[in-house]
Amino acid sequence: MAILPITICGEPVLHTPASPVTEFDAALRKLVDDMYETTVAAPGVGLAAPQVGIGKRIFVWDYADQDVAPAQGVAINPVLLISPPQPGDPDQELEVEGCLSFPGERFALRRAERALLTAQDIDGREFQIDATGWFARIMQHEYDHLNGYLYIDRLGDFDYREAMRIKRKRKWGKPGLTWLPGQDNLEG
Template sequence: MKLPIVAYGDPVLRKKAADFEADETAELKQLIADMYETMYSARGVGLAAPQVGLSKRLFVVDASPFDDEEPELKDFKKAFVNAQIVEENGQEWNFNEGCLSIPDVREDVSRKPEVLLSYYDENMVHHQETFKGMAARIIQHEYDHIEGKLFTDKLSPLRKRLLEKRLNDISRGAVKVDYKMKFPAAKKGR
């Protein structure tokens, strides 16, 4: 089932998400399937639970659209539950990022090229794994969501000021998207 994506300005995007507890995992596989369906319908490569209004430590990633630049990403599709970044390594590099919760805004963001992540998969099997390149970048972007952070937080104060009107417009629903969204500051009854 496609879920509505919450827009910039919704308080759920600013909360540090809670872990899934052992007794909460019964619906996990369906939630993951719904998140993949939502992400694909919005043509994204990652989606975190806070973006669908659920303050839980879960995100899904499919980096296969980048397999022409990094062939090892051909079948890179994973769900990450209760993820924790153990360490980030390497020289930061810029890449133009966007976000399904902040449509029509893309900015260069600097991130480390390697991340060591501790997480559980959809079967609640624990993994500790190193990811590099574009996979690491997508994971860091989605990880920020479960920490209550957005890619716009990484921009300079001047760049944030220049984007302020566009971000407020998104929050009010004054943006065209071809996927279902919930806008926190939209006028009721529209």
């Protein structure tokens, strides 16, 4: 297994819809194992293949504080159905997210309280998870990555402008920028 470099906002693969997985083979198994290792090293609660430079519809999670799925899991070729988010502004304490591809920053974002995930496992078998709460938030965040969105793309006006200011200050927003968990001292 290996810890993979994590792409930073501006890398084209992060802003492009990912392609379906068609081969369930040893290479896929290795990629998923490396994604788990990278998630733990970051540390994060989820990681999508575009975040490690792979434009495939895969994400992993590492989140034990739920009882509807294994603590570590993979979703391949997922489809996600969500309940409508509650109207209003996000709670500045309870609805704060970070992203490994916009490292070191956190912003409040309103998400749906419930998400129904249908996906394939590492062997190509279909499964479903009915997630709620923070686990539903993780599913939505990682699924967005597969569709070419970062959570900052969904922020309200004030927070979006602040995220863009940070992006300019850190000289992000261009191809070729990555960070390596365990080597670079970043967190998201």
